Amino acid sequence: MSTTSSEHATPDSGPRPDDERTLTPSSPLTGVVPVVPTIFHDNEDLDLPGLRRVLDYLVDARVDGVCALANYSEQFSLTEAERDQVAATVLEHTAGRVPVVVTTSHYSARIAAQRSRAAQDMGAAMVMLMPPFFGATLSVSAQGVIDYFRTVADAIDIPIMVQDAPMSSTPLPAGLLIDLVRQVPQVRYAKIEVPFAADKLATLVDAVGDQLVGPFDGEESVTLLPDLDAGAVGTMCSSMVPGELGRIVRDHLAGRRDEAVAGYERLLPLIHFENRQCGLRAQKILMAEGGIIGSERTRAPLGPVSPRTRAGLVELAKRYDPLVLNWGR
Amino acid sequence: MSTTSSEHATPDSGPRPDDERTLTPSSPLTGVVPVVPTIFHDNEDLDLPGLRRVLDYLVDARVDGVCALANYSEQFSLTEAERDQVAATVLEHTAGRVPVVVTTSHYSARIAAQRSRAAQDMGAAMVMLMPPFFGATLSVSAQGVIDYFRTVADAIDIPIMVQDAPMSSTPLPAGLLIDLVRQVPQVRYAKIEVPFAADKLATLVDAVGDQLVGPFDGEESVTLLPDLDAGAVGTMCSSMVPGELGRIVRDHLAGRRDEAVAGYERLLPLIHFENRQCGLRAQKILMAEGGIIGSERTRAPLGPVSPRTRAGLVELAKRYDPLVLNWGR
Numbered sequence: 065m066s067t068t069s070s071e072h073a074t075p076d077s078g079p080r081p082d083d084e085r086t087l088t089p090s091s092p093l094t095g096v097v098p099v100v101p102t103i104f105h106d107n108e109d110l111d112l113p114g115l116r117r118v119l120d121y122l123v124d125a126r127v128d129g130v131c132a133l134a135n136y137s138e139q140f141s142l143t144e145a146e147r148d149q150v151a152a153t154v155l156e157h158t159a160g161r162v163p164v165v166v167t168t169s170h171y172s173a174r175i176a177a178q179r180s181r182a183a184q185d186m187g188a189a190m191v192m193l194m195p196p197f198f199g200a201t202l203s204v205s206a207q208g209v210i211d212y213f214r215t216v217a218d219a220i221d222i223p224i225m226v227q228d229a230p231m232s233s234t235p236l237p238a239g240l241l242i243d244l245v246r247q248v249p250q251v252r253y254a255k256i257e258v259p260f261a262a263d264k265l266a267t268l269v270d271a272v273g274d275q276l277v278g279p280f281d282g283e284e285s286v287t288l289l290p291d292l293d294a295g296a297v298g299t300m301c302s303s304m305v306p307g308e309l310g311r312i313v314r315d316h317l318a319g320r321r322d323e324a325v326a327g328y329e330r331l332l333p334l335i336h337f338e339n340r341q342c343g344l345r346a347q348k349i350l351m352a353e354g355g356i357i358g359s360e361r362t363r364a365p366l367g368p369v370s371p372r373t374r375a376g377l378v379e380l381a382k383r384y385d386p387l388v389l390n391w392g393r
Numbered sequence: 394m395s396t397t398s399s400e401h402a403t404p405d406s407g408p409r410p411d412d413e414r415t416l417t418p419s420s421p422l423t424g425v426v427p428v429v430p431t432i433f434h435d436n437e438d439l440d441l442p443g444l445r446r447v448l449d450y451l452v453d454a455r456v457d458g459v460c461a462l463a464n465y466s467e468q469f470s471l472t473e474a475e476r477d478q479v480a481a482t483v484l485e486h487t488a489g490r491v492p493v494v495v496t497t498s499h500y501s502a503r504i505a506a507q508r509s510r511a512a513q514d515m516g517a518a519m520v521m522l523m524p525p526f527f528g529a530t531l532s533v534s535a536q537g538v539i540d541y542f543r544t545v546a547d548a549i550d551i552p553i554m555v556q557d558a559p560m561s562s563t564p565l566p567a568g569l570l571i572d573l574v575r576q577v578p579q580v581r582y583a584k585i586e587v588p589f590a591a592d593k594l595a596t597l598v599d600a601v602g603d604q605l606v607g608p609f610d611g612e613e614s615v616t617l618l619p620d621l622d623a624g625a626v627g628t629m630c631s632s633m634v635p636g637e638l639g640r641i642v643r644d645h646l647a648g649r650r651d652e653a654v655a656g657y658e659r660l661l662p663l664i665h666f667e668n669r670q671c672g673l674r675a676q677k678i679l680m681a682e683g684g685i686i687g688s689e690r691t692r693a694p695l696g697p698v699s700p701r702t703r704a705g706l707v708e709l710a711k712r713y714d715p716l717v718l719n720w721g722r
Contacts (some may be wrong), residue, residue, distance in 0.1 A: 110504055135527075138533065140500045140501075140527040140528075141500055141501040141503075141504070142501075142504075143473065143504055143507075144472065144473045144474075145473075171469045171470055171694075172469075172470035172471070172692050172693070173692075173693040173694055174437055174470075174692060174693065175470070175471075175472055178472075196694045197528060197529070198464075198469040198560070199469075199526060199528070199529075199560035199561060200526070200529045200559065200560060200561065200562040201559050201560045202469065202560060205694075206696045208693075208694040208696065211693065211694065212693065212694050215693065229528045229529060230529065230530050231527070231528035232528060232529065232531060233528060233529040236500075272474070306691060360561075363401070363501050363502075363503060364501070364502040364503065364537075364540065364541065364544065365500075365501075365502055365525045365533045365536065365537040365540065365541050367535075
C-alpha cells in the first residue's frame with residue numbers, strides 16, 4: 065500500500081499553483097470537491113493514518129478540493145475533540161495541495177462562528193454550514209437564518225458555502241437563499257442537494273449569479289448532469305469515484321457537453337446504487353476493498369449495509385475499474 | 394435576592410432523607426422533576442451564579458429532583474466544555490439536596506455512553522436520553538435503538554430515563570418502548586411527551602409496569618392530568634411553576650384526585666400559554682421578572698418572544714402569585 069502521492073498520479077494530473085488555499089471571487093473553487101470520510105478502526109477509534117491515506121488517494125484522483133467534517137464524514141458521530149483532530153489532520157496532511165473546506169455547522173450561531181474562526185485559523189479555504197436546526201422540529205425563521213450566517217461571516221474572512229440538504233429541519237426556499245447571498249456577501253457558494261435541485265440552482269444563478277460564484281451540486285452527484293446544465297460549477301460528491309466525476313465536470317465546464325453526458329450516464333448506475341442503497345458506507349467499502357483503509361467501520365448506531373448489498377456494490381464498482389479499487393494496491 | 398435555601402422554604406417542605414441521590418427500584422424517583430434552564434448573561438456567556446440561584450429556588454419549590462442539560466436547558470446550544478461546566482455546577486450546588494438527572498443524548502452510542510459514565514461519576518442519580526437521531530432525516534431502526542440503550546446501560550450502574558419526544562426523528566412506538574424496557578433492564582423510567590401520551594403511558598404501564606418504575610409525563614406538564622390518570626408517577630416540567638405542579642402530582646398519587654383535577658384545571662391556562670406561546674423562554678422570563686436571574690437571554694438563533702407575548706405571560710402568571718415571581722424578592 066502506498067502512502068505517497070506521486071507514485072499514483074493519474075494521467076491527467078499536473079502541477080498545481082501554490083496559492084490554491086486562497087480562494088478569490090475571480091478565482092473561485094470549482095470542479096470536484098469530495099467529502100472526506102472519517103476513518104475508524106474496527107473498535108470505532110479514530111484511524112488518522114487511514115485518513116491520511118484517503119487524502120493522498122484523493123489528491124491523486126485530481127480533486128479540486130476536499131471537504132472535512134460533513135455529514136458523509138459522520139460529523140454527527142464525533143466529539144468536539146475528535147472534530148479538531150480530524151480538521152487538523154486534513155489541513156496538515158493536504159498541506160496546500162488542494163484547498164480544504166471545513167464543515168462548521170452548529171445550532172448555536174455563536175458556536176458556529178467560533179468553529180468557523182478556528183477552521184480559518186487552521187488554514188481552511190472555506191467553511192460549509194447547514195442552516196441552524198435541531199432534530200426534526202427545531203427550525204429557524206428566515207430572518208434567523210440570515211442573522212445566523214451574518215454572525216458566522218463576521219467572525220471570518222474566508223468564503224462560506226451554505227448547504228441546502230433535507231437533513232435540516234429549517235427549510236431554505238430559493239427566495240431565502242437569494243436574500244442570504246444578497247445580504248451576507250461572504251456566502252459565495254451554495255451546495256444544493258434537495259429534491260429538484262436543478263431548478264433551484266437555475267433560479268439562484270439567474271437571480272444572484274454574479275455574487276454566487278460557486279453554485280454546487282451535491283448528494284453523491286446523483287443529479288450532476290441536470291445540475292451542471294442548470295449552472296452548477298462543481299460537485300461535492302463522496303470519496304468513492306471523485307476522479308471519474310471530476311472528468312464529467314471538467315468536460316461540461318469546457319463545453320464538451322456530449323462527453324459529460326456520456327460520462328454521467330455511464331457512471332449513474334454506480335452513484336445511484338451508492339445514493340439509494342449504501343449512503344456514506346459505499347466509499348468506505350470500496351476504499352477497504354481497494355486497500356486504502358483497513359476498516360470500513362462506521363460508528364453505531366450506523367451499522368454496515370447487508371452482505372448482499374455490499375456484494376452488489378463491489379461487483380458493480382469492479383465494472384468501472386475505478387481508482388478507489390486500484391490506488392492502494 | 395436570596396441565595397440560600399432555608400429562608401424560602403414553602404409551607405409543605407420538610408426534612409429530606411440523606412440518600413436521595415441513590416435511586417432504587419423499590420424507592421424510585423416520582424413527583425416533580427423540572428428541567429433546569431441554562432442561564433446566560435446578555436452577551437450569551439454562561440451565568441453560573443445565576444444557575445445556582447435557580448437551583449436554590451427549585452429546592453425551595455420542593456421539587457423531587459432536577460434535570461440538567463435537557464432541551465429546555467438549550468443543550469443544543471452548548472459546547473461540550475459548557476455541558477461539563479453546567480453538569481458540574483448543578484451537581485455540586487444541589488449537593489445531594491435533590492437527585493439530579495443529567496441528559497446525555499448523542500447520536501453516537503459510544504459518545505452517549507461516555508457522557509453517561511461521566512455523569513454518573515459526577516454524581517448523577519439518573520441519565521436521560523432521547524433515542525439516537527440527527528436532523529430531520531437520520532433515524533435509527535428498532536434494533537438499533539435497543540442496541541444503543543444497551544451500549545449506554547453497559548457503561549453505567551444508575552437508571553436510564555428514555556425520552557420520547559417529537560424532536561427525535563427516530564420514532565419510539567409503544568411496542569419498541571416495551572421491548573426496550575424488557576431487554577435493557579436499566580431503562581426504568583420513560584418520559585412520554587408525544588401526542589396521545591396518556592394512551593401510550595397506559596399501554597406501557599399495562600405491559601411492563603413492574604419493570605418501568607418511572608412512567609413520566611413531560612411537555613411542560615400540559616397533559617399532566619390525563620397522564621397521571623394513565624399511570625404516570627411524575628412529571629418533568631419546566632422550572633416555571635414546579636412547586637405548584639408538584640402539589641398536583643402529590644395529590645393525585647395520594648388518591649386526592651379531586652384536588653389534583655382542580656389544581657390542574659386552575660394551572661392549565663398558564664402552562665398552556667407556556668407550551669404554545671413561549672416554549673423554554675417562559676421560565677426565563679418569569680425568573681427574570683422575579684429577580685432570580687439577571688438575564689432571560691437565550692442563545693441565537695433562538696430569540697426572545699414578542700413583547701406582546703411576553704406581556705401576556707407576565708400578566709397571566711401574576712394571577713397565580715407563583716413562587717417564581719416571589720422567591721428572588
